Amino acid sequence: MALLNILHYPDKRLHTIAQPVTHFDSNLQHFIDDMAETMYASRGIGLAATQVDVHQQVIVIDLSEEKNQLQVFINPKITQSSGEVEYEEGCLSVPGIFDKVTRAEMVTVEAQNPQGESFTIQADGLLAICIQHEIDHLRGKVFVEYLSRLKQNRIKSKLKKQEKNS
Ligand code: NI
Numbered sequence: 152m153a154l155l156n157i158l159h160y161p162d163k164r165l166h167t168i169a170q171p172v173t174h175f176d177s178n179l180q181h182f183i184d185d186m187a188e189t190m191y192a193s194r195g196i197g198l199a200a201t202q203v204d205v206h207q208q209v210i211v212i213d214l215s216e217e218k219n220q221l222q223v224f225i226n227p228k229i230t231q232s233s234g235e236v237e238y239e240e241g242c243l244s245v246p247g248i249f250d251k252v253t254r255a256e257m258v259t260v261e262a263q264n265p266q267g268e269s270f271t272i273q274a275d276g277l278l279a280i281c282i283q284h285e286i287d288h289l290r291g292k293v294f295v296e297y298l299s300r301l302k303q304n305r306i307k308s309k310l311k312k313q314e315k316n317s
Contacts, residue, residue, distance in 0.1 A: 152181075155189045155203035159314065160245045160293050161307050169201055169208045169289040171226045175267035179209075179225075183265055186211045187221050195243045197281045199288030202244050210285040214277055222278075227262035227286055229255075230271075238280050240294045246313070248306050252297045254283045 158165050172179060182205065190198040190211055200209040210224040234256025241249045257275045260282055264270060274282055284294055295306050 152184050152188045154192055155185050157189065157193065157198075157202050157243050158204055160242075160295060160310060162244075164204055165201060165244060165288070165293055166291040167201060167206045168291050169199075169206045172207050172209060172263070175225075175263070175265065180265055182207075183209065183211065183223055187213070190243075191218055193243050196277075197285045198243060199285040201288040201291070208289050210282070210289070212278070212281050212285065214281065223265055224260065224262040224282065224285075225265065225267075227260050227282065227289075229258050229283070229286065230261050231259040233257050236280065238277075240280070240284060242284070242294055244288075244293060245295055245306065245310070248295065248309070250295070250298055250302065252284075252294050254280055258282060 186198050186200065186203065186209065189203065196214055197210065197212040200207050208226045210227060212222045213220055232255035235253055236256040237251050237253045239249050240252050256279065257273065258279045259271060259273050261269065261271050295303055
């Protein structure tokens with residue numbers, strides 16, 4: 152396994168639209184293993200392939216305390232959503248920045264597993280928020296883009312300063 156490099160906002164590559172996965176083979180499994188390792192090493196709860204500059208529709212999530220309940224969503228689609236919830240989000244591509252975003256409270260998600268088998272789940276709570284956040288990445292959207300233009304500009308200059316000093 153290998154650690155992958157995570158792109159940082161405002162890197163333009165984060166705005167790439169991910170393509171559907173069509174080959175469910177050992178290369179895909181290796182990539183999923185690398186994504187999971189990268190997410191765990193960064194102490195994240197979710198990671199989208201877009202964030203490691205691979206533009207395929209792959210998401211990994213693990214919300215468990217022990218970090219032993221990996222959830223993989225390939226070609227995910229939200230087919231139903233309801234309610235509204237506000238939550239303070241963060242993102243491995245926007246280090247050190249946390250802000251409130253309003254999303255659907257409950258979502259129904261259709262996706263495929265690493266073997267290519269379809270499944271449907273209903274999610275609420277943090278899982279629903281996390282799935283919506285990661286699917287946004289696959290569509291080229293970073294959570295800070297829900298914030299005001301003023302806040303986005305502040306975040307951009309703060310991150311540019313951090314990159315320079317690191
Ligand atoms: Ni993110």
